[in-house]
Amino acid sequence: MPPPSNKAELQTILGMVNYLSKFAPNLAEITSPMRAILNKDVEFAWDEPQIMAFKKVKEVLTRSPGPILSYYDPTKDLTLQVDASKYGLGAVVLQDDKPVAYASKSLSTSEINYSQIEKEILPISDRKLEEIEKATLSDPQFDISKSVILEGWPQSRSECPTQILEFWNHRDELSVNSSIIFKRYVIPTSLRALMLDKIHTGHMGVEKYIRRARDVLFWPKMSSDISDMVLKCSVCLERRTSNARK
Numbered sequence: 001m002p003p004p005s006n007k008a009e010l011q012t013i014l015g016m017v018n019y020l021s022k023f024a025p026n027l028a029e030i031t032s033p034m035r036a037i038l039n040k041d042v043e044f045a046w047d048e049p050q051i052m053a054f055k056k057v058k059e060v061l062t063r064s065p066g067p068i069l070s071y072y073d074p075t076k077d078l079t080l081q082v083d084a085s086k087y088g089l090g091a092v093v094l095q096d097d098k099p100v101a102y103a104s105k106s107l108s109t110s111e112i113n114y115s116q117i118e119k120e121i122l123p124i125s126d127r128k129l130e131e132i133e134k135a136t137l138s139d140p141q142f143d144i145s146k147s148v149i150l151e152g153w154p155q156s157r158s159e160c161p162t163q164i165l166e167f168w169n170h171r172d173e174l175s176v177n178s179s180i181i182f183k184r185y186v187i188p189t190s191l192r193a194l195m196l197d198k199i200h201t202g203h204m205g206v207e208k209y210i211r212r213a214r215d216v217l218f219w220p221k222m223s224s225d226i227s228d229m230v231l232k233c234s235v236c237l238e239r240r241t242s243n244a245r246k
């Protein structure tokens, strides 16, 4: 977790810390120098008090086992909680209601400025979370991929469980370091058609859909599914032709 370079990034980090502070109440106290520079009358300045606070926060967050992180137990069920805020996306994997891994992603300015997609895809992440989580938990493929992500991918493709081979080429995007990063929402098969439908707003054309979907969603062959969808839409195709003529 690199130090924030602006208020938006700081906000994302504090959002995650705030969520985790229910597991370690002293975090709120530790982060007070960091929160102090969020005030709109104060300029963003990452000085000694903030550096020290950030160091302490990282120490508390990453000690395993520690106040926050429990050991991952492969025999126990996992719950995924995802949180979308104005500035970022956060994900926590829980076991017995305690985090075993977490990650956050701050949104770039262009992502924050999304009008349509922000309204359509990001709220899905909020509203449909329970559905995504339910579908994910009942999907045997995801059960396997989650344990593989947590335990580490095998050395070679031939050792990869066949059920999750389609993720093999994306394995680096799904895990970073020793803890998982849910870089984007991994959408289970059962919800992909629904997500395609949500992506398809405004008949913006395939490139725009792909670019924007890629920032928040993931499934293997997502781009080609989006292209197929656009090819089947007469309005998208019509606009594309008239734009090309201009």
Ligand SMILES: [Zn+2]
Pocket: 200, 202, 203, 204, 230, 233, 234, 235, 236, 237
């Ligand atoms: Zn269309």
